[in-house]
């Protein structure tokens with residue numbers, strides 16, 4: 001039995017604040033993609049779905065003169081680092097298995113190269129899954145961060161994915 005469900009994570013105020021900031025629709029899609037890729041890569045589907053759901057929890061808002069500024073983002077963003085730490089704290093607080101919390105946190109850290117020094121990293125399978133899942137949901141102009149779905153639909157999708165995970 002899992003210690004923590006996606007619904008537990010979804011409902012937490014930290015998730016509502018930070019995952020919503022970077023796009024709840026994107027987070028949910030990436031969690032589904034990660035769940036489906038998990039089988040192909042032979043990784044734990046629960047950890048894949050959670051890491052996919054939380055991968056952008058570290059986003060900060062880069063505004064200049066009231067407008068989103070991509071140059072500031074490109075120059076100064078550390079969202080994978082911030083997200084790895086934030087997700088880890090949240091999962092541990094919720095009572096997540098400590099090994100799972102560490103693996104999920106690492107997958108968030110490596111989901112994009114934006115904050116990691118250049119180099120040839122040998123990614124672990126779970127890290128690859130979250131990276132690929134994120135890539136699958138990307139849309140031109142970063143509009144995947146602004147795709148809105150209504151809250152009832154969000155809850156339905158989260159509950160449906162929890163049921164799929166429980167069946168694995």
Ligand SMILES: [Fe+2]
Pocket residue numbers: 055056079111112
């Ligand atoms: Fe990201």
Ligand SMILES: [Fe+2]
Pocket residue numbers: 026055056134
């Ligand atoms: Fe993303």
